[in-house]
Amino acid sequence: MLTVFTKELRSFLSSLIAYIVIVVFLTGIGLFMWVFPSTNVLDYGYADLESLFTLAPYVFMFLIPAITMRTFAEEKKTGTMELLFTRPLTDWDIILGKYLSSLVLVILALVPTLVYYFSIYQLGIQPGNIDTPGTMGSYVGLILLGAVFTAIGLLASVLTESQIVSFIVALFLCFIFFEGFGYLANIRDSSDFSYYIVQFGISHHYETIRRGLIDSRNLMYFFSVIAMMLLTTKLILGSRKW
């Protein structure tokens, strides 16, 4: 698994993908946080990272599918999948190697935003006047959200040989999981089920964790969705042997 992981990470870092992802993410988030009038922290006047954590999921929704779209689709198209499948590697070695390398890239993009935290920390009326547990909780939430999106992206990539199709499918699934269930629950607000339907969506759990309260129920949700996506990926990879 480690070999696949290293190889994937190397290929991200030796191509432009990694740098483009990181630059686009940071520029986008940076513009919203510090420059654009309606969302920037300076005009907003409160020392928190609200705009970062509300916007990041939407940026991730586009960026993560762009990272993961090539993982399987490209190897299937060029035939290198056959090469991997005939080496002494289990399917899990391949899946986890690819999954973790994509996730590491996502986290790498997130690390520089700690600078934002530091800036806000210093900018408070009294330096350090920031809800640190809340912010850290939000980071955990964002990483978990990224982990789910990455798993979704991997699944979308294993479904097809076309990177474009994979990107669009992943984008759509990420949207459904993040917001779709919330909207679905709103169709009839008074419905008895809406309370449960909301809980299928990522955003419900993300919001809960963002308060700085890391509840095992929320963690369970994230981990089960990731497990479900990866298991489906494994199932589809294994289907060549049916």
Place this chain on the structure above:
Amino acid sequence: MSVVVSKLTKAFGEQKAVNNISFEAKPGEIVGFLGPNGAGKSTTMKITTGYLSPTEGTVQVCGADVTENSMDVRKNIGYLPEHNPLYLDMYIKEYLRFIGSLHGLKGKKLKQRIEDMVELCGLQREQHKKIGAISKGYRQRVGLAQSLIHDPPVLILDEPTSGLDPNQIVEIREVIRNIGQDKTVIFSTHIMQEVQAMCNRVIIINLGQLVADGDVDSLKAMQNQANVFITEFKEDIDTQLVADLEGVTNVEALGDHKYKVYANKEVDVRPTMFELAKTHSWTLVGLQQQENTLEDVFQNLTK
């Protein structure tokens, strides 16, 4: 026996790509795998390497079953897939290092193996390039190098010489012949001369079924129904006289004073033919026994 294929069947839906094939291959043997396109060569190889699973039957590689003990099988096989898929954005050595470490090689050993492979496959001149930047012939060598890096006892090569120029073909053949001395090599090809030049054994399959299995000479002999001679004279001759010779079954005029003479299998009519020409003062300018080539054998078996 390092490769044992028994009663192997692979069905894709209704269609049977491979139908009840059995054969064995032992170390030191270079087996040529022949068959028209779509005969099931690649499918058989893919099952042997554990990429596909058999519908029925079993394949064993070095004593391990491909379905039950897939990992052991994969460790013992070096595989060059058809079309030779490669990561074009990798450097040659980086790629070999990746494949080597997938096979559990590391450190000094891995480095040594990479150097050995670069030398064995003649990659020295291009060794610092990206795979995407080298020619097809060199890519084929990289493919061969990656299949050999872990020194596997069994080597499976799916059309290793396709798309190479004549010089490269000769070189690749040389490499395969050298490494084949103590390994089991199974390779598929469309080029008959290649089989004649390299293999001690030929397996021909057609429409998923095994139609021939044996060494090159025995295959040719099997197909030889009659001895055929082409004779050429300077003038017209009396074919009846030729037909009356002992053992001759038929004489066919080809025009231009050329005649095709069919004789019984065990009879060589060349000496008597020469005598006949002498007595009748015919000017004999050509007398040649026609050899049954492997192409004929192939065409007969896969028609």
